[in-house]
Amino acid sequence: MKVNSATTALNGTSPKTTVKNAVILAAGKSSRFRESGVLKPKVLMKVGGLRLLERAILTLNKAGVEHFRISVGAYRDQIVPEMKASKRLKGIDVEYVECEDYEKGNGVSFGAGAAGFDEPFLLTMSDHIFTPATVESFIEKTAEQPHLPALACDPKLDEVFDMDDATKVVSKDGFINNIGKEISGYDLVDTGLFYFPKKYGKRVAKLAKDGAHSVSNIIQEFIDESGVRAVSLPDAMWQDVDNPDMKKEAERRLMSYLVRPQDGWVSKKINRFFSTRISFALAKLNVSPNLVTTLVFLLTMIGACFASSGVYQQIVIGALIFQLASILDGCDGELARLTLKTTRFGSWYEQFASNLRFIIFFEALGISAWRATGSQLYLFAVVILAALAVYMLGQMGSLAWGRRHEANPVPLIPEAQRPRSSSTLLDSIFNFWRELNKQDMLAFVTFLFCLVFLYQAIFWLALFGTTATAIMVSKSATASAMQKEGAASTVFDKIDPIYFYLLGVIILSALVFNMELDVVAKSLSAVGNKLFLVFSVAILWIFANTMSIRILVNGKVSFPDLLFNQLTGEAYNTIIPLAGLGGEPYKIKHLTQWLDWHTASRAIVVDRLIHATTGLLFASFTVGITLYYVPLDAVYYIPLSIFAGLTSIAVGVMIWLSLSNAPSRIAGYVLKKLKIVEEFRSDPIPAKQFFQAFFFKFLGRSFNLVEIYIIFMIFGLAPSFIDLTAVAGFISTSATLFFVIPQGLGVNEIGISTALDVLGYTAALGITFGLIRRARMIFWALFGVTLHLAVSVVKKLSWSRVVG
Numbered sequence: 001m002k003v004n005s006a007t008t009a010l011n012g013t014s015p016k017t018t019v020k021n022a023v024i025l026a027a028g029k030s031s032r033f034r035e036s037g038v039l040k041p042k043v044l045m046k047v048g049g050l051r052l053l054e055r056a057i058l059t060l061n062k063a064g065v066e067h068f069r070i071s072v073g074a075y076r077d078q079i080v081p082e083m084k085a086s087k088r089l090k091g092i093d094v095e096y097v098e099c100e101d102y103e104k105g106n107g108v109s110f111g112a113g114a115a116g117f118d119e120p121f122l123l124t125m126s127d128h129i130f131t132p133a134t135v136e137s138f139i140e141k142t143a144e145q146p147h148l149p150a151l152a153c154d155p156k157l158d159e160v161f162d163m164d165d166a167t168k169v170v171s172k173d174g175f176i177n178n179i180g181k182e183i184s185g186y187d188l189v190d191t192g193l194f195y196f197p198k199k200y201g202k203r204v205a206k207l208a209k210d211g212a213h214s215v216s217n218i219i220q221e222f223i224d225e226s227g228v229r230a231v232s233l234p235d236a237m238w239q240d241v242d243n244p245d246m247k248k249e250a251e252r253r254l255m256s257y258l259v260r261p262q263d264g265w266v267s268k269k270i271n272r273f274f275s276t277r278i279s280f281a282l283a284k285l286n287v288s289p290n291l292v293t294t295l296v297f298l299l300t301m302i303g304a305c306f307a308s309s310g311v312y313q314q315i316v317i318g319a320l321i322f323q324l325a326s327i328l329d330g331c332d333g334e335l336a337r338l339t340l341k342t343t344r345f346g347s348w349y350e351q352f353a354s355n356l357r358f359i360i361f362f363e364a365l366g367i368s369a370w371r372a373t374g375s376q377l378y379l380f381a382v383v384i385l386a387a388l389a390v391y392m393l394g395q396m397g398s399l400a401w402g403r404r405h406e407a408n409p410v411p412l413i414p415e416a417q418r419p420r421s422s423s424t425l426l427d428s429i430f431n432f433w434r435e436l437n438k439q440d441m442l443a444f445v446t447f448l449f450c451l452v453f454l455y456q457a458i459f460w461l462a463l464f465g466t467t468a469t470a471i472m473v474s475k476s477a478t479a480s481a482m483q484k485e486g487a488a489s490t491v492f493d494k495i496d497p498i499y500f501y502l503l504g505v506i507i508l509s510a511l512v513f514n515m516e517l518d519v520v521a522k523s524l525s526a527v528g529n530k531l532f533l534v535f536s537v538a539i540l541w542i543f544a545n546t547m548s549i550r551i552l553v554n555g556k557v558s559f560p561d562l563l564f565n566q567l568t569g570e571a572y573n574t575i576i577p578l579a580g581l582g583g584e585p586y587k588i589k590h591l592t593q594w595l596d597w598h599t600a601s602r603a604i605v606v607d608r609l610i611h612a613t614t615g616l617l618f619a620s621f622t623v624g625i626t627l628y629y630v631p632l633d634a635v636y637y638i639p640l641s642i643f644a645g646l647t648s649i650a651v652g653v654m655i656w657l658s659l660s661n662a663p664s665r666i667a668g669y670v671l672k673k674l675k676i677v678e679e680f681r682s683d684p685i686p687a688k689q690f691f692q693a694f695f696f697k698f699l700g701r702s703f704n705l706v707e708i709y710i711i712f713m714i715f716g717l718a719p720s721f722i723d724l725t726a727v728a729g730f731i732s733t734s735a736t737l738f739f740v741i742p743q744g745l746g747v748n749e750i751g752i753s754t755a756l757d758v759l760g761y762t763a764a765l766g767i768t769f770g771l772i773r774r775a776r777m778i779f780w781a782l783f784g785v786t787l788h789l790a791v792s793v794v795k796k797l798s799w800s801r802v803v804g
Contacts, residue, residue, distance in 0.1 A: 018146065019139050019195065021121035022065045023113035025051050025215075027073030027102035028127075032243040041075040042241070044082055048254045048338045049283025053126040053243060054086055055081070057094065058340040060122065060793040063135035067093045069116050070126075071103025071109035098437070104213045111208025111218075117201035120146065123194040123215075127241045130193065131248050131257055134236045134529045141231045149196040149222050150229035151176060153188035154236050160189050163248045166243065167216075171230035176223050179216065188230055190236045194219075195231075203716035211642065255280065258334040264438035267330065271440050275330035279343040282335055289336040289346055293353050300357035308364035308645040310371030312453060319450035322361050326443035329354060352396060354439060355469075361446070362462035369456045378459075385463050530714045534772055535779050537707040541779075542566055544700030548610065548693040552603040552685070557594045564787070565590050571784025574777055584608065606658060606685055610697045618701040619736050620647040622729030629722045632758065643733055655694075660684055664799040704728055711772055715765060723759050727769075730755035750775070 030042035038045070043053040050058065057068055072079050080096050083089065099112040112124065122139075124130075138152040153169050160166050168186035170178040179190065194215075196204065204218055212218045222228050237257050239250040255276045259268060276778035282292065300322060307318030332350050336342045363382055367644030442465075449458040546563045553562070565587055572583030584604055591600035623644045627637065705724045712719040719727075753766025 018143065019064065019120050019122055020066045020067050020713070021117045021119055022060045023110065023117070023121055024053065024056050024060075024068060024070050024121075024126050025106055025109050025113065026079060026126035027071050027099050027109040028106070029074045029078075036244050037245070040257065041078055043079060043245070045241075046284070047129065047241065047247060047250050048280065049286065050088075050339055051083075051086070052129070053083060054088060055129060055340070056124060056126050057089060059130050059132055060124070060135060061092055062132035062340055062342075063139060065122060067096065067117075067136075069100075069113040070094060070096045071099050071111060071113040072096055073099045073559040105217075105358075107208050107212050107214040107216075107218050110215050111205040111212075114196070114201040114208075115205035118199060120195070120197050121201060122482050123196065125192050125240075128192040129239050129241065129254070129790070130191070130377075131237045133232060134191075134238060135193065137233055137235065138193055138195070138231060141233075142229075143231060147197050148226060148229050149197060149200065149219075150231045151179075151219070152191045152193035152236065152238075153230050153232050154191050154197075154238065155188055155232045156236075157187075161239065161246060163189075165240070166190070167232055171232075174229055174231075175227045176219075176230045177224070179219065188232060191236060192240060193238070240516055251280070254338060258337060260333075265441040267438075267440035271327045271330055272445070274327050276334055276637045278328065279331045279334035279338055282331060283339050287335065289332040289339075289341055290349055292328070292332040292335060293346075293350050295354045296328045297323050297357050299328065300361055304361045304364035307361060307455075308367040308371075310368045315365075315368055315450050315455055318361075318364065319455075321446045323443050323447040325357070326440060337515060348396075352393060355395060355396070356389065358439065358442070358462075359385065359466060362459055362466070363389075365446075365455045365459040365462070369459055373456075381459070381463055385466060388463075392466070392473050395470075395473045521536070526713045531772060531775060533710050533714070534707060535776050536778055537703065537710060538776055540703040540706065541700035542570075544696045544703065545570075548696040548700070549603060549607050551689055551693040551696070552606055552692070553591070553595060553599070554689075557591060561594070564791070567780070567784045568788040569784075571781045571788070573780035574784075587768070602685075607693070607697075609654060609658040610690070610694050613651055613658065614694065614698045614701050615732065616647045616654065616736065617651045617698065618704075619729065619732030620644050620651060622725045622732055623647075625722065626729045628727040630726050632756065636754075636758065640733065643737075647736065655690075658685070659687055659690055704731075707776075711769055714772075715768075717761070726750060726754040726759055730758075 026043045028042070030038070033040075033042050033045070044051050046052075047055065053070070057070075060068070070083075076096075076098055083094070083096070088552070095116065097112050097116070099109045101108045106125075114121065114123070120551040122135075127765035134152070138150075142150045151169070153171070154160065157163070165181070167181055168183050169176055169181060169190055170183060171188055172184050178186075207218050207221055212221060215309055218230060239246065239252060239253050240251050241247050258276050258279065259272050263272065303318040303321030303325060305318070306314045306321065309315065332346070336346055362387055366378050366382040366385065426747070442462075446455075446458050446462075449455055542563070546566050547557065549566065550557070550559060550562050557565075569583040569587035569590070572586050574583075588597070588600050588604050591603065595603070623640050626632075627644065628638055632640070640790075705728055708724050708727050709719065712723070730751040731748055732751075749766055749770035752769045753763045756766050756769070757763040
């Protein structure tokens with residue numbers, strides 16, 4: 001009799017499998033626990049924070065099973081209501097089947113559950129625990145001969161907890177030759193996990209009805225017919241829970257399962273001893289793994305506050321707190337695996353938080369070293385470390401977003417690859433470095449170094465290690481992007497963007513440390529809420545750029561939609577360090593809601609060419625005016641004259657290129673590489689349409705003068721038009737010459753400072769000038785990303801209502 005049936009399977013990242021159904025037997029009397037004085041039904045007892053029946057369902061669900069039939073008999077009035085109230089089972093298709101004749105044997109319960117399945121299904125007992133990996137491995141092996149029933153068997157006889165109680169298996173040529181508790185000559189042990197092929201559900205039900213009242217009887221019938229495979233699982237983790245002693249063994253095995261093979265020495269010998277026990281206690285309290293991640297991060301912040309003091313005693317206290325946080329850091333993953341709450345978001349959140357907290361703590365040690373020594377070298381290194389952290393975490397975020405649809409996403413920080421060498425010495429050095437680079441070892445070594453007052457050394461080691469890690473992450477992100485886009489490798493592709501980024505950071509840091517910082521501080525304090533005046537100017541060129549792309553698409557897309565395209569696309573151009581091109585694929589995809597792929601791609605390619613051309617023209621124009629009106633030394637005059645001449649020539653070439661078939665060919669080539677189109681059209685853009693778009697794009701460039709004027713006004717200065725043009729010219733020159741550095745980091749500030757110095761202003765204002773412009777850039781980037789996410793959420797909610 002059907003008691004309850006949910007309708008929707010739980011969404012997850014299950015492996016590819018044809019076994020989507022399972023029967024779980026939960027009809028027994030729990031007699032051995034009753035004899036021990038435990039009155040609660042065994043299937044409702046918690047092991048590792050989950051009820052046994054709840055654990056069985058969730059484990060199979062993690063392995064890909066979507067539909068469950070639970071046979072209940074004794075204590076069904078307690079089991080069914082409590083399981084229906086379980087929040088963990090919401091959304092999983094669970095059907096409870098009452099078996100009135102359960103006392104005749106578990107074969108009767110098996111028959112009642114199996115009767116509802118025509119497709120292949122698994123059978124297990126509610127009091128058996130497994131890991132999802134064990135179930136996945138079994139399912140994978142059953143696929144080798146899917147037409148035959150199979151039993152998951154454990155060949156590790158010396159590890160069976162209670163061999164007298166275990167069901168033994170004698171196998172021959174991969175099939176069960178004999179099975180039972182009292183047999184001899186066995187080579188395997190029954191784990192309690194079975195597979196049955198298509199159409200076997202009705203056969204099982206008929207055998208149970210005809211007198212096969214135990215699972216063993218039913219299995220024996222199949223052994224005598226076509227045979228039952230004995231699938232050996234050498235790495236199986238399982239345990240039957242028939243009595244209190246077995247329950248303790250199950251908890252011990254679950255605790256051992258929490259220790260990962262890739263753990264470092266410190267984690268295996270010290271951290272896991274404490275963290276696994278803490279995780280079991282937290283599981284009983286139903287604590288979320290993500291909450292543990294957050295608390296560990298906050299604990300590290302407390303340690304960092306102590307460690308940044310520059311005082312030995314406080315540094316040691318901070319390092320001790322950091323080591324305690326390292327122990328607790330294992331609890332989030334352990335808790336997730338123990339309670340089957342592993343999620344993609346949780347895994348990535350843990351990686352983000354863990355790497356960020358390490359960097360913050362090492363930053364604190366760098367600040368302590370500066371306070372203790374007074375050397376500005378440490379401040380310089382702290383800035384470099386912070387910049388590396390921002391870049392690395394940004395790339396990790398980009399990787400996470402790009403892999404959000406992958407069934408089995410790889411870690412965001414790739415494993416270090418062993419160098420190709422036959423030298424055992426190099427192998428030993430590499431293995432030592434890889435072991436030292438593990439976070440458990442790193443935290444422990446940090447504590448020891450701080451204890452003997454060598455925290456400065458660990459700071460430099462951390463800077464070196466973070467640089468290496470950031471390079472690995474950047475290479476992984478770049479390779480992933482190129483593979484996804486199917487782009488051909490170029491000279492610039494072989495030079496990872498992180499090197500240009502680091503160059504920009506170093507230039508900017510050197511500039512800052514050679515400036516009058518008190519002037520910078522005073523000018524920043526004078527800005528206040530006037531900063532939003534600068535932010536608002538950007539609306540002018542955003543509208544101008546939107547008009548440009550509207551002309552290129554022949555008005556086939558509405559202005560609001562194109563404005564959204566510009567706001568969000570340029571936001572991704574800012575945050576994805578690919579020479580300002582990170583958001584272009586997004587723009588194209590967005591436009592394909594109204595245009596075909598070729599038209600959308602060509603429009604964006606032409607828009608980019610016009611953007612580059614107007615940039616060169618604006619640079620040539622402003623530099624030309626500067627050369628004519630501003631008296632310059634030869635050290636500036638000659639290079640700028642050459643630059644103005646070359647950019648003028650480049651403008652002509654770019655205009656010719658834009659009016660040719662090149663944009664269509666570029667768009668078509670990329671689309672064919674991505675296999676989006678088979679053929680592409682070779683249609684150049686009309687000159688009138690091009691120059692109309694060109695006008696609005698150049699107008700947008702010119703609005704930079706308005707932004708520069710407002711920044712001058714904020715500083716209480718009254719610049720002339722020549723002053724504005726000169727600053728714009730130097731900014732454009734630096735941006736053009738160093739376009740490979742993401743967002744002109746550092747070089748733009750040099751351009752501004754140089755221009756101010758030439759014009760007779762305080763060069764230190766250049767830093768403040770640059771910071772204000774970068775604040776505007778960040779503001780609009782965040783606005784664009786937030787807008788994109790908000791619209792996406794609203795659309796999904798609206799679609800849900802329509803579907804509902």
